[in-house]
Amino acid sequence: MYAVEVKDLVKNYGSFQAIKGISFKVREGEVYGLIGPNGAGKTTALRILSTLLEITAGEIKIYGIDLRQKPDEVRRIISYLPEDAGAYKNLTGRSYLKFIAQFFAEGEQAKELVSRGLEIANLDKRIDDKVETYSKGMARRLLVARALMIKPKLAILDELTSGLDVINAQEIRRTVKLFASQGTTMLLSSHNMLEVELLCDRITLINDGEIVAEGTPDELKERYGAKNIEEVFVKVVSE
Amino acid sequence: MSSLSKIAKKEIKELLTPATIIPIIVIAILFASLGNVFGGVGDQLSEPPKIALINNDSGLLSQVAYAVLDQGADIVYEGDNVQNALNALDDEGGVSLFIIPGDFTSDILANRTGTIEAYWVMRGAGILDTIPGSAADALLDNVARAISATLITYDMSDNASIILNPTQLSETTIFKGKEMVGISPPTIAGVISQQALVMPLIVVMMIIYAGSIVITSMGTEKENKTLETLLTMPVSRTSIVFGKLLGAAVVGLIMAAIYMLGMGYYFNSLMASTSIDLAQYGLTLDLLDYVLVGISLFAALVFALALCMILGIFTKNYKAAQTMTMPVTFLALIPMVITLMTDFDTLPLAAKTLVFAIPFSHPMMAIRMLMFDDYSLVLAGIAYSTIMALVVMFIAVTLFKKDILLTGRVASAETTKYSRWPLLALMQRMFTKRRR
Secondary structure, eight states: OEEEEEEEEEEEETTEEEEEEEEEEEETTOEEEEEOSTTSSHHHHHHHHTTSSOOSEEEEEETTEETTTOHHHHHHHEEEEOTTOOOOTTSBHHHHHHHHHTTTOOHHHHHHHHHHHHHHHOOGGGGGSBGGGOOHHHHHHHHHHHHHTTOOSEEEEESTTTTOOHHHHHHHHHHHHHHHHTTOEEEEEOSOHHHHHHHOSEEEEEETTEEEEEEOHHHHHHHHTOSSHHHHHHHHHHO | OOHHHHHHHHHHHHHOOHHHHHHHHHHHHHHHHHHHHHHHHHHHHHSOOEEEEEEOOOSHHHHHHHHHHHHHSEEEEESSOHHHHHHHHHHHTOOEEEEEOTTHHHHHHTTSOEEEEEEEEEOOOSTGGGHHHHHHHHHHHHHHHHHHHHHHHTTOOOOHHHHHOOEEEEEEEEETTEEEETOOHHHHHHHHHHHHHHHHHHHHHHHHHHHHHHHHHHHHHHHTTOHHHHHTSSOOHHHHHHHHHHHHHHHHHHHHHHHHHHHHHHHHHHHHTSOOOGGGGTOOOOHHHHHHHHHHHHHHHHHHHHHHHHHHHHOOSHHHHHHHHHHHHHHHHHHHHHHHHSOGGGSOHHHHHHHHHSTTHHHHHHHHHHHTTOHHHHHHHHHHHHHHHHHHHHHHHHHHTSTHHHHSSOOOSSOOTTTTOHHHHHHHHHHHHHHO
16 A cells, blocks of 8 residues: 555646646655755645645545545644744643644553654753744754654655754754654655755655656666756756 | 835735725725614604693693693694503604693692603613603703793792792603603613613623634734644644634633623612612513523624634734724624614614624623513524524634635636635635536
């Protein structure tokens, strides 16, 4: 069974077609990257997969569950981290993790989720400070912790490390790799080609709402005669 | 173009959006229509009051009184039967029955004040409802002056006190089937208005407080980018909507309770200064009445919150949320103004329909209605408000499942000519689907 099966997905905003019939499959436990220029349709695709936006046409299955028919069931097994996500500013980091955990488990199990979240966030004493006092890096670590502490079957991560410094970005990538190795399927988008190359088992390149290339980083580099994914990206987009 | 005008142009463009203009236009139209509701008052003032007269005295001074009343009023009944007189007043829309007793002239000539019995037919407890009665009341002053003039002209009395105040009034007010002896309509209207003013104020304050909580909550969720996370959690949209409404309702009710306590003290002190005890006229509320007022208030609150939730769906951020409560607040101000000025029963049909259609009207009117055991309108109001609250909640939950919540746009396979008007586009889409 595939973790994600997208078939002929179309998304219209009024007369504007943001996604023009894309299809791809993500295997269980895979780290799968969606890359493309701004406005290519990456975030729209991730939002649809996260049950946030309606499907205009096409079919999506998450671990065999039809997303259009059973969005509530899909929500039980996914976790979505939006690009510019925030947390409730009046809560402390710990209270925020507790608030989220109670939707997925009760009692001791919920405590376990929170303690895993605390470990991922790694904010030491600052975890008991209000979120509004956090730096961008701290807030992002808290949100990554929120997304992964529940050990979702599928984590959908939009611009995982956008706006973060090298140290914070590296730490978050390490966490993602760790959880992927423990079985969580990762579907991520990023503008950072180095990050994509480092993290992803397979990559799909989207341009203007269409898939223009797909494969492992090595396959893509070989196919386009490029040294790295950044070169692949430039070549594909400018074609 | 100067820098100043460039900035001003940009600001105007940002601020003058359909979302800000349309509610104001709608409210302006509604308030303009209020002019028709109150416009009839001027006509009533220019017409002579309609009265009934029973004159049991054949003496000279009763003839003087009759002449004054005949000149200043439209006498719709003359006879000797009180019930027939009241029926005639009902039929003709009259305001008062004056009874001149058989010993009216002889009493005055014997240096005793002549008594005129007045039955006031009160149709509403609003400020404007007492105006026709006041015109008739003024006629009695004219009667007293004419009798004084007669006494002086024909040298019929040497008692200065009687010459100055030859008549006295024995009043009975009839309102919604209750006969209240010794009290005039303006006094009743004044006391009832003082009491009934609390509820409209509570309703308006609750809408402002609780409504802004809901809208601001939505604006903040969007601005802080927490809404997307919330929507991808294993929680049904219905639970999210109801959870937000419940939270705001609880806070709104707590605020209303605190406000009510303060207003309670204020009105108690106000009531203590008046000599009228409405309880002696049976104008009190029992436990069931209070429960009904509470239910009516709760239904209106839920309606308001669900309406604010819909407005919150269209808000983009915290700043935009601040102005969104305005249309709902104005919607509450309309019945507040109308019910203070006039009674529901005395409104023209169009105005009645408007007032009934606004769910906020019902708790505002409930206390006054229940004081006079008028349960039918209160129960109908509760039923209507509950249905409206459910309908608006259903719309809110439906909108929560749509793209419009996040994008402000309606996702559709078809091109829509209303793409800049999200609500219209959504309606167009729903309608098109239904036709298919």
